[in-house]
Structure formats: structure tokens, C-alpha cells
Amino acid sequence: MPSPTVIAALLTRYILLYARNPMRAFELFFWPLVQLLVWGFLTMFLQKQGGDGFPEYITFLIGGIILWDALFRAQQGVSISFLEDVWTRNLLNIFAAPVRMIDYIGATFAVGILRVAITAGMLALVASLAYSFDLFRFEWGLLAYYTNLMLFGWALGIVSISLILRWGHAAESLAWAIPFMVQPFACVFYPLETLPPWMRAISTAFPPAHVFEGMRASILHGGFGLREFTIALGLNALYLALSGWLFASVLRSAREKGLLVKTSST
Amino acid sequence: MLDGLRFLPMLHAVAEPILEIQKVVKRFDGFTAVDGVSLQVHAGETVGLLGVNGAGKTTLMNMILGLTTPSSGSIHAFGMDLRTQRLEILRRANFCTTYATLPGNLKVRHNLEIFARLYAVPRPKAKVAELLALLEISHLAEKSTGQLSAGESTRVNLAKALLNDPELLLLDEPTASLDPDIADKVRKLVRHLQRERHPAILYTSHNMRDIEEVCDRVLFLHAGKILAAGTPAELTHHFQEDDLENVFIKIARAQ
Numbered sequence: 001m002p003s004p005t006v007i008a009a010l011l012t013r014y015i016l017l018y019a020r021n022p023m024r025a026f027e028l029f030f031w032p033l034v035q036l037l038v039w040g041f042l043t044m045f046l047q048k049q050g051g052d053g054f055p056e057y058i059t060f061l062i063g064g065i066i067l068w069d070a071l072f073r074a075q076q077g078v079s080i081s082f083l084e085d086v087w088t089r090n091l092l093n094i095f096a097a098p099v100r101m102i103d104y105i106g107a108t109f110a111v112g113i114l115r116v117a118i119t120a121g122m123l124a125l126v127a128s129l130a131y132s133f134d135l136f137r138f139e140w141g142l143l144a145y146y147t148n149l150m151l152f153g154w155a156l157g158i159v160s161i162s163l164i165l166r167w168g169h170a171a172e173s174l175a176w177a178i179p180f181m182v183q184p185f186a187c188v189f190y191p192l193e194t195l196p197p198w199m200r201a202i203s204t205a206f207p208p209a210h211v212f213e214g215m216r217a218s219i220l221h222g223g224f225g226l227r228e229f230t231i232a233l234g235l236n237a238l239y240l241a242l243s244g245w246l247f248a249s250v251l252r253s254a255r256e257k258g259l260l261v262k263t264s265s266t
Numbered sequence: 267m268l269d270g271l272r273f274l275p276m277l278h279a280v281a282e283p284i285l286e287i288q289k290v291v292k293r294f295d296g297f298t299a300v301d302g303v304s305l306q307v308h309a310g311e312t313v314g315l316l317g318v319n320g321a322g323k324t325t326l327m328n329m330i331l332g333l334t335t336p337s338s339g340s341i342h343a344f345g346m347d348l349r350t351q352r353l354e355i356l357r358r359a360n361f362c363t364t365y366a367t368l369p370g371n372l373k374v375r376h377n378l379e380i381f382a383r384l385y386a387v388p389r390p391k392a393k394v395a396e397l398l399a400l401l402e403i404s405h406l407a408e409k410s411t412g413q414l415s416a417g418e419s420t421r422v423n424l425a426k427a428l429l430n431d432p433e434l435l436l437l438d439e440p441t442a443s444l445d446p447d448i449a450d451k452v453r454k455l456v457r458h459l460q461r462e463r464h465p466a467i468l469y470t471s472h473n474m475r476d477i478e479e480v481c482d483r484v485l486f487l488h489a490g491k492i493l494a495a496g497t498p499a500e501l502t503h504h505f506q507e508d509d510l511e512n513v514f515i516k517i518a519r520a521q
Contacts, residue, residue: 009383013372016380020371020410084369092366093426096331097384098356255335258294261328265365 002106006099010107014081015114032069032119033126039065040131059219062133064188064212066123067145070116071186071208072179074150077112078105078157079175082164086172091264101251109154116150138215141224145211148229151236152207156182158243162250168263187212207232207239282345283308284434284466285330290339292325292490299325301490302339309433310464312456314471314481316510318518322490323470324365327438330468331361343434355434357385362427363438367419370412374403374422377411378429385430397425401455417448424455435465441473449473456480474511484510486517493517 018024043061085091094104120135127133136142160178163171185199186208192200203209214228254260283306292300300322307313315323328334330341332352341348343355368377375394382390398404401421406414414422420440427435437456441449453476459465460480471477477484478498486494486501494501494517498510505513 005386006384009380012383013369013376013380016372016376017369020373088369088371089365089367090369092331092333092363093368093381094384096333096356096361096366097381098353098386099384100353252335255333256337258325258328258334261333261365 003100003103006103007107007110010094010099010104011110011114014084014107014111017084028115028118029122032065032123035069036062036065036123036126037130040127044131056216056219058131059133060216061189062127062131063135063138063215063219066120066127066135067149067211067215068183068186068188068208069119069123070146071149071153071156073115073119074109074112074153075157075160075179076153076175077110077115078108078154079160079164079178081108081111082161083172083175086164086169086263089265092261095260095264101247105158105247108157112150112154112157116146120146138218138224141214141218141229144224144229145215148207148211148232148236151233152239153179155236155239155243158240158247162243162247165247165254165259165263166250168259182206182208185209191216205235207235210235281308284343285468286342287326287330288340288342290326290329290336290341292322292329292334293337298490300329300336303487303490303492304339305485305492305495307434307466307468309466310460311483312460312467312469312481314469314477314484315487316471316477316484316514317487321487323487324363324438325490326487327361327363327436327468327470330436331359332356357430358432359434359436360385360427360430360432361436361438362420362423362440363436364420364442365438366423368411368422368426370410372411373408374398374411374414375407378422378425381426382429387429390429393429394425397428400428400458401425402451416443417445420444420448420452424452428459431463433465435459435467437467437469439471440469441471441476449476453479474509474514478510486514488517 040058040062043058047057085094124135127135138145156178160175163174185203185206187195187203188208192203192209192213195203210228210232214225217225285307287303287305290300290303291298303322303326305313315326317323325334329336332348344358346355348355378394378397379390382393387393395404398407401424403418403421403425406418406422411422424440427437441452444452456467457480460467469476469481481498484496484498484501485492496504501513502509505516507513507516
């Protein structure tokens with residue numbers, strides 16, 4: 001079982017790192033806000049030009065932006081927390097302390113939850129004021145969407161840090177790039193049926209596609225898509241297990257090849 | 267020329283060692299960094315690891331901390347196998363190295379309190395205050411770690427290394443880049459620890475004065491192998507040199 005004491009200590013450290021570095025905190029608010037404003041107003045403009053034929057456009061888009069941010073923030077919670085330790089050359093201190101990997105990863109998950117809570121709260125408020133978008137229209141379904149997107153974000157985060165550990169500083173940019181490699185298949189801003197068949201096949205293997213299909217169905221027809229939720233949850237269990245296996249394998253290999261020390265001290 | 271010198275008398279032949287390394291080998295892609303090293307460190311004993319850059323000292327330290335896995339051989343501490351009981355060992359050990367730093371954005375006090383909690387130290391705030399006083403750096407508690415001088419950073423890292431009152435302490439070049447005054451304070455601290463807490467200490471340094479002052483026993487490593495071992499006095503006598511620095515040069519140049 002994870003140790004709450006160790007996770008709390010590591011989480012405190014990450015919170016202090018954010019609190020004492022205004023640029024880190026700024027980054028948390030700036031990009032999601034810019035994205036929401038730019039794409040939100042663009043959609044409003046296009047909708048006005050095209051008449052009121054499909055007023056759900058704005059709702060689809062705002063819902064997509066806010067929920068996609070949950071996946072991205074959860075992934076960043078894991079990968080950027082790990083990179084903070086690499087950048088500050090603190091990784092050796094952590095890995096040579098009595099800290100189990102499950103506690104270390106657990107702390108990065110907790111960072112992800114905090115990041116998601118902060119940005120989701122801000123985006124929900126701005127969307128409500130600027131576009132009369134009510135995030136809580138999904139009621140309990142909202143919790144289900146967030147759960148699945150954060151689980152997948154964590155899995156991507158673990159894959160990101162595994163690649164950084166294996167390939168070193170050269171792979172750092174993957175910490176930001178990996179979610180966007182998945183995004184075209186995630187059907188965040190368009191329905192699954194828009195994609196060509198080969199892409200559709202890949203998309204259905206990713207949990208976010210089911211989450212966003214469920215969200216759009218809920219906006220159009222109301223209710224909650226239990227089938228989409230269950231498929232996404234099952235896929236997430238698989239991806240988390242695979243990413244955990246990958247990280248354990250890479251960590252073992254990094255200890256054998258001396259990569260852990262190399263990544264930490266250069 | 268050095269054959270036969272590695273078998274100088276070993277101390278503590280009877281007592282149970284805190285750290286026991288048996289025939290440890292570490293190979294990286296065809297390069298052998300550590301080649302069949304065996305050593306023991308007992309409670310209250312300070313063993314110095316000497317060698318030129320690339321001799322295998324830091325690789326050996328990293329293997330003891332579980333950061334690097336040995337290719338073969340075994341490492342035991344407190345009677346436990348590092349392969350299977352790494353966390354139990356790390357709870358009773360600690361280290362200080364120039365290759366790791368604490369996050370610069372955080373205050374010294376915050377960094378130390380967090381590590382105190384990671385090492386499950388009871389009353390972490392009191393322990394941090396005690397160590398800051400011991401190391402004469404209480405005035406740095408509220409300062410950002412990244413703003414410290416090299417000497418101040420080293421003492422903060424030493425404070426981190428002492429948080430859990432380690433029974434096994436690994437000090438990897440703790441006086442590197444320090445001025446003579448601070449280096450002297452670090453040596454005094456190590457001697458204080460030896461007197462008061464009797465940990466087993468493994469100490470690497472390029473500073474021969476460090477080694478002469480604090481080490482009970484010295485191991486010379488070269489190309490991953492122990493070439494010679496003994497007390498500083500035994501080694502200088504054996505090599506017919508005035509001090510350890512000349513012994514170091516003699517051994518390094520003989521290879």
C-alpha cells in the first residue's frame with residue numbers, strides 16, 4: 001500500500017516549488033485560459049456567421065477544451081514533477097532515500113489532481129462568464145469524465161517519464177508532446193465518425209475518444225453514457241498496467257546501465 | 267610493483283560489519299568500472315576510498331545506495347541483502363555527494379524538513395534545528411537553497427545526510443570545492459560524529475588531509491580494483507613515503 005506520510009511529504013515539496021516560483025504558477029493559468037478565450041470566441045464568431053443551425057458547437061468546443069485540459073494537467077503532474085527533480089539534480093536524493101516508487105508516482109498523481117482542480121475551477125468560471133457555459137450540466141457524469149481523463153493522463157505521464165529516464169535530457173520535450181500525439185485520435189473537438197476508418201480504429205483504442213463521444217451524446221440527448229464510461233475505464237486499467245510495467249522495466253534497466261545516475265547528475 | 271600490497275592487515279576481523287561488499291563487479295558496455303571489490307566497514311569505523319578520477323569510487327557508492335545495480339557480487343548492510351531489502355537499508359543509511367543537490371527554489375529549512383519526513387524522522391522540525399545548529403548554519407534556515415555558496419551547500423547537504431542519525435554514512439568528496447576553513451569544519455564534524463554516534467563511514471576524497479585526519483583505514487582503487495589497503499600510517503610506511511599524498515601519486519603513476 002502507498003505510504004500517506006511519504007506522499008504527503010513529496011506533495012508538500014511540489015506545492016512549495018510552485019508557491020515559490022511564480023512562473024510555474026503562471027504557466028498553470030495562462031495557456032488554458034488563452035486557449036479557452038481564443039477558441040471560444042472563434043467558435044462564437046463562426047456560429048454567428050453560419051446562423052443558428054447548430055448551437056451546440058460552442059458547447060462541444062468549450063466542454064472539449066475544459067475536459068482535455070484535465071488529461072493534459074494530469075499528464076503534466078507526473079512528467080513535470082519528475083523533470084523538476086531532474087532539473088534540480090535532486091533525483092539522486094529521492095531515489096537513494098527510503099521512498100518506494102509507488103509513493104513517488106502516487107505523489108505525482110496527487111500533483112496532477114491539484115493541477116486539474118485549479119485549472120478546471122478557473123476554466124469553469126471563465127466559461128460561465130464568457131460563454132454562459134455550465135460545466136456542471138453534466139452532473140455526476142462530470143466526475144466520470146474527469147476520472148477517465150485523469151487516469152489516461154497519468155498513464156501518459158508514466159510513459160513520458162519512462163522515456164525521459166531511458167533517453168535522458170534529449171527526450172524532455174516528450175513531456176509536453178506526448179498528449180498532443182494522442183490528441184488527433186482523442187476526438188476532443190469532433191465526433192469519431194469524422195475520422196477516416198483507419199484513424200477511427202486507433203481512436204477506439206484510446207479512452208479519451210469514448211469520454212468525448214459520451215460528452216457530446218450527453219449534450220445532444222441528455223443522460224449519461226454508461227457504455228462509453230465502462231469501455232474507457234477498462235482501457236484505462238489496461239494502459240495504467242502497461243505504463244506501470246514499462247516504468248518498472250525502464251527503471252530496472254536504468255539501474256543496470258547507470259542511466260539513473262547519469263540522468264540525475266548531468 | 268604493487269602486487270602483494272593489497273593484503274595489509276584488516277581491522278575488526280571478528281565483529282559483524284555494518285557494510286559488507288563481496289566481489290562486486292560493475293560493467294558498462296564492455297567497460298569495467300568496478301572489478302571484484304570486496305570490503306567491510308564496521309560500526310565506528312571510517313574507511314577512505316582513494317583513487318584517480320574514474321577509479322570506480324563513485325560507482326561503488328552508487329551501488330551501495332542501490333542507484334546502480336552490480337553486474338555480479340553482493341552487497342549487504344546491517345546483515346540485509348541490498349537486492350531484496352533496499353528500503354530497510356536506506357532507512358538506516360544516508361549519503362552526501364556533490365552530484366546531487368536540493369531544490370534551489372526551496373528554503374533550506376523546507377528542504378531539510380521534507381527529507382526528514384521521507385526518512386520518517388520523529389519531530390522533524392526539532393531535528394532540523396538541531397542539525398543546523400550543529401553545522402553552524404542556523405542563520406541559513408530561511409534562505410533559498412539556490413542562493414547558498416558552495417561551502418554552505420555542502421553543509422546543508424551534510425545536514426540532509428545526518429537527518430536520520432545514519433548508522434551507515436556515505437560521504438562522496440564532501441570537501442570538494444570548499445575553502446580550507448570550511449573543509450576543516452567538515453573534518454571536525456566527521457570526527458565529532460565518530461566520537462558521539464559511531465556510524466560506519468565510507469569516505470571518498472581527493473584531499474589527502476581529509477583521509478589522514480578522519481579515516482581509520484584506506485583503500486586505493488585503480489581501474490575498479492583495490493590495489494592497496496591499510497591504515498594511513500601502514501600505507502605511508504609500506505610505500506616509504508612521508509605522507510598519503512605521495513603514496514597516492516606513487517600508486518597512480520605506477521599503473
